[in-house]
Amino acid sequence: MPERFALVLDDYHLITAQLIHDGLAFLLDHLPPQMHLVIATRADPPLPLARLRARGQLTELRQSDLRFTTDEAAAFLNRVMGLDLFPDHVTALESRTEGWIAGLQMVSLAMQAQVSTQGQEDVAGFIHAFTGSDRYILDYLVEEVLQHQPESVQTFLLQTSILNRLTGTLCDAVTGSPPEGQGEGVGQAMLERLERINLFIIPLDNERRWYRYHRLFADLLRSRLHRTHPNLIPTLHRRASEWFEQADLMAQAIGHALNAQDFERAAHLIEQIAETTLMRSELTMFLGWVDTLPDDLVRDRPSLCVFQAWALLLAGRPLDAIESRLQDAARSEAVDKVAPLRALLALYQGQMPRAVELARRALQRLSEDDLFLRNFATWILAISRLMDGDLTVSTQTLDKVARMSHRAGNVMIAVMVLCNVAKLRIRQGRLYQAKDIYQQALEWAADEQGRPLPIAGAALIGLGELFHQWNDLETAAHYLTKGIELAERWGAVGAMGYIALARVRQARGDLDGAWEATRKAQELAVKFDITEIDDLAVALFQARLWIAQGDLEAARRWAEERELYQYIDAALQEESQASIEHRLRKYELLVLARLLIAQERLDETLALLESLLPIAERRNRPGMVIEIYLLQALAFQAQGNLDRAMAPLERALSLAEPEGYVRIFVDEGEPVARLLYLAAERGIAPEYAGRLLAAFPALEPVAREQQAEMVEPLSERELDVLRLIAEGLSNQEIAQRLFVSLRTVKWHAGNIYGKLGVKNRMQAVAKARSLGILPAA
Template structure:
């Protein structure tokens, strides 16, 4: 960050002496602590902060830990807001939030993941915590409000949230109210009752007022506490109290102006001067006040004001930091501007200088901007950019830059590039290139590099030499990201290469970023070897600069690439290495661990170790989505859907895929296996061809499309749909289309080194030949697939094809030695044992001889029963009811029957069965 967190924002304000006891409100707050949210909503001056501070003073006695956060406008930066909120909770419960703070340091972590980590910590904690967010009305950033809504929705029972605000926040209050999870305290509740007003005026403020005077004043103020306090201060020392009360009238603004004027006029000149000069400060300390006023004695002055109840709120237990009551500060500033407008500039500059010298650059920038010393502010912003980038405070940085006049920014190339980066990270692509071109105009175009600051063109301003020297590489880096966001793969590759050329060898972070973008470009285009090399370079660079958490994203990409290359063993090694590296760091589990377990699960599934695959998915789930990358929720559901599919529960698989599609969020990784294509495959397996064909039409797919890696998975899925279509619809056309498309897909995948795709394509080639009765050709394709897959332990790519693959594998096992020497008998038997079997299928080793039914693979008893009913007028649901099985089971049997008979529809199956005299055998039984 551009400065440390301000601890004074985390302190519960100290209770004031002689406050009026308000047990009715304290009891209400205590009862409300059993709900999710207590909202204390009222205009300024109704004692919200004082009430909550007094109530929390008794929280330890009630077994609660108190956490407090005083908010201000700067907290609309999401990263800053959540950093403060976590820090506040840690002050009350030290065991929570470490993982969340670590995630906040990563620019790729979604806020929901940070909050999920925090919520898990809170759920596991035994501490009962009350968190107060004071002055919440200053928060209007949409992303912060969305995060707060998420937090409220998942708040554990041992945590209670209290929001104090001048206006109702943009949160799901209606839903909470409907659930009985919201307690509300509003202005009508906070107003002083006549008894409370009397206690305050006479006992606290030392006045001697009659019951009639109190009633009159309470009636005039309607119990408004700030007005009563101002009136009490004004009445001190007056002789004509009754006359003062009689003349007390007007609306809120006039009351405040009148009362403050009364108070200020009664202060000694030195006190009045101190109040006005320090009114520009959001918080006050003795040394800071001395710097701003140009005098000594700031600390004793603050202590005296505190003793005099002059609208000062203590922010810590050491009496070092205070703030004025907001309403009082507003009026003081108005008087300062009215009386000494020429002094405001100087006062803000003094504050800016003090904050800079004390290492609080954000506050220094704020006061420089308030002073309209834009050159100074620009200098400070330029020096703050690296820290703001690291702490994900791009929105704050952007706000500063937009507050600076255009002519100031335009001569500062570091600021121009910083603004372009803030726009890019904010998703506003249109303005990025123009800013980059503006920055480039300050570079030495004759050499294609940059000029040194000391040799800069007239008018150019550079404060941070190191940032300036990195501008050429940063410009190309941002252009590469811009091109990637727009789908321009060649542009991404070109700019990323240029960024590498322009970044020195010791600039590990910038070079790692460029390598990562280059890897994405190669991956998207299907050049997986190059993609792997680029990602390996990215990972190495991140390690050198200590960004271990970010290396997980690279490791997941590297493993994904290896899996697509058919190198399951290498992929597993990548996962294991990354997990080992993380374990050596100590501390919390790193974000991305959940994704690692999903990837490991997918390898175990492919190797047909379904129990272990499920175990790793459950471990991933136990860690929680907050320890996964952006796409973990979607990836987990796809992986579990594939396990359920392998287990035969296609309905559950479809439900999971539907969830995955809903949760899919795009990131920079290419979406080479989209969820709708997975769903179409399950439809094919279910026999729901209408839905699968609808998907084909929706995607605009055809067998004659130009091929690309991004759509390779979809085109392979199209082949499955074509092979499943009934002969009655397409005759031989669909098989021809599928065969021709497979030939082209195979060539493209082999040229790209995508062995994972090659194996699946060869399996489908074998099945296509089998459908045509071309068994020798089918076995040739099968042999090639087995040769490629056996060293890596592939099983499910064969087993998922069910009965048709079993037929081919048995045929392969019966080939005489020497005829198919490339097929290992042991491997065939291992795969046969893994093929899904229907409930009545005979064991693989005990299959009926071929001549018993005239088939390579005989029909089971249950399949013969289904076949008989296919010859009737019963539809699928009727057949299911007749056999007392599920419709999915009937579809599975029907699919196996079609495969064994070599047909593609019901009518052809019945006709083929009659030719083989199979139906008469079922009747004989």
């Protein structure tokens, strides 16, 4: 045969005769040059594959090569099978089937059957419920896979299907093979055999020690196990629990004990690692375990009651549930362990003297070994000093608690404390230091494999807030989204993460998204009934959104409900032991100032801001001082007094420039842009003003008649030079771009400055933009 051809042998795994294998091996050794041999098989054939591989004569397409990508799955499901699914539905099915083509075809058949009888109404529900026990999948796997296996393999598959991960000795323990003391087990050999015959098993490491079953295959096996041997299931889980305990994999040991409904064993194991689990911030996992236990069993274990109460508090669960567990613990010798938690409750509720008293009592009574609780008590004392304005001592104490907690493996407190210090640095206007501290917190908030623990969400949300201020909105959104996702595992997302996300969405012009995030923040604030600060913070942000969108009536109602108008005439008084509500008041009054400007009550605005300025300065709050100066400038601008507006604007710029503040200016909108143009013209921080102007969205140009203040219009060549100046090109670069001499460029630049009435490049660009000659950056 002179032409190239291919011989295809399908279902080769059905061949059992050695004579055929030997004949095929001979053919491979003497293969004609124009021939290709293609073998489709479920298992590696007994042929000299290693030799062929070494010679480069073998091309292998394995399970991972044959799985569909998400795009390929979308094309198959929508174009070929005609299902017209949304992208998130396709992604869910691809994940569920792991790209298995036959599985996708069978799920398509099942969905077509549902759509023909029930319509498209509950496609999402079908996908969510779809498992390996679906009849199409079940029939295929049983008929094509399971029934072809020897009974010993079927038994192994069914009994080990309770495991999410498989390794040889674990499988031996679960299957009870061999009986204890009767030689080595067969688990590892069986796993390797299953991999060789490609029986829906996936290796998890390069050493082939750990495996898992394909998700749909595991569903099938578990379904069959429940149907055929339901009484064996608790025994299998109990054996798995014992193996994991001996391997010091306690989370898995607890999970299998709970699945076995051996609640005494599960409670015993949970108590052993309760403190460690909380120190790693795995609150959701811990609460999931304890919630599964019978309530009487938990109540009889005081230590477990204390740790459950801590987890409930830190995860923001309802106060009633926390109090119930605290009362259970108080009836035992664990009463001293309750004091730090009571202190934290008092702190959340703004009862500072009580928080301090309880924290000190805890430190007096707790043993030195109670590091988890002692660190919490010390942290509470430091926070109380911080809220009283004692920044030096409180910062030193916080730093000490962070280092001690980190050394003791108490990741949760260590990272919480670092985040407290970072927030303090932000209030002090030291944004770059705050970023470094958050980065340190992220390094600490990782497990042994470098994966982020749930508490890392707090640091990521903090970084998101910083990058929002620096106007890196893409990075901010990334940090906030990831931070919220991790914080949900912690169980304590809180309203603040969603408020920060709402700010970013607002900055990107996504007002619907901003309101969606705000509503989510409001839901969380209502659920977190331990403190009112979240409710107040959400309402404050809503008021800012209303003002920004021109809904002044809604903002006015908020101001009246909060009784803010009284502070226009009666200045806010500082209190050393102020309530949380009082501490938030100055931030509310800054929003009130914006409302007063919008209402054109400008004298009242200036009086209010004048009373707030010394408070912010005494409390060392540069960010707030910048905000106050900026609002003063806006009030003077609204009065038509641009000369007076420049003084507070210049102070705001001088404070903000070293730390790179951006959004604090841009969020105030076009009026601030107009002030910045004027500042640049007058030589007030021209470079920084230019960078800020570049962050504003395109602004409407001023009316054409305002350009009349120019001495004479710019020529076409002068406009060309001006545009290149605005792009940041040097005189030499402009000369090269326009094919003129350097002297000519300088001459044109001098004409531009004269016509615009300015003295330098930055002022020229700012003036041209303010007149509408150049578009806004």
